[in-house]
Amino acid sequence: MTDLEPYREALKQSVCSYCVDRNDDGSCGLEGGRACAIDLHFPHIVKAVEAVQSDNLNDYARSIAETVCAQCPNEDEGGQCNFRENFDCALDTLTYLVVEAIEGVDQGKALLNREAGGEERPA
Ligand code: SF4
Ligand code: SF4
Numbered sequence: 615m616t617d618l619e620p621y622r623e624a625l626k627q628s629v630c631s632y633c634v635d636r637n638d639d640g641s642c643g644l645e646g647g648r649a650c651a652i653d654l655h656f657p658h659i660v661k662a663v664e665a666v667q668s669d670n671l672n673d674y675a676r677s678i679a680e681t682v683c684a685q686c687p688n689e690d691e692g693g694q695c696n697f698r699e700n701f702d703c704a705l706d707t708l709t710y711l712v713v714e715a716i717e718g719v720d721q722g723k724a725l726l727n728r729e730a731g732g733e734e735r736p737a
Pocket of ligand 2: 695697
C-alpha cells in the first residue's frame with residue numbers, strides 16, 4: 615500500500631455524503647475543532663479493513679476496534695468510548711460505507727493490475 619490518496623478521496627466521497635455532521639456546502643460540521651476519526655486514524659483504518667476478507671460486517675468492525683479504537687484517545691482503558699456510545703463517531707456509525715469505499719479502491723487497483731498484466735477478464 616503506497617498511495618493512500620485514492621482511499622482518502624473515496625472515503626470523503628462516500629462516507630461524508632451520508633454523514634449527519636456534513637454541512638450543506640460539503641464541509642465537515644463537527645464542532646469545537648473536533649477532528650473526525652476517519653481523518654485522525656486514516657492509515658490505520660485502511661490497514662484494518664485490508665486485513666479482513668469477509669461477508670460479515672462484524673469482522674470488519676472487530677478489526678477496526680482492535681487496530682483503530684484501541685489506539686484512539688477517546689477510548690478508555692476499559693474499552694469504552696463515549697462517542698461510540700452516543701452514535702457520534704462516523705467511523706462507527708458508517709462502518710459499512712468505510713469498508714465499501716476502501717474495498718472499492720482495492721478492487722479497482724486489482725483490475726488495473728490484471729489488465730496491465732494482460733490477463734483476460736472472466737466473461
Ligand atoms: S464527521 Fe467525518 S465523515 Fe462526517 S462529514 Fe466530517 S469528516 Fe466527513
Ligand atoms: S468509536 Fe471511539 S474509539 Fe473508535 S475511532 Fe471512534 S471515537 Fe475513537
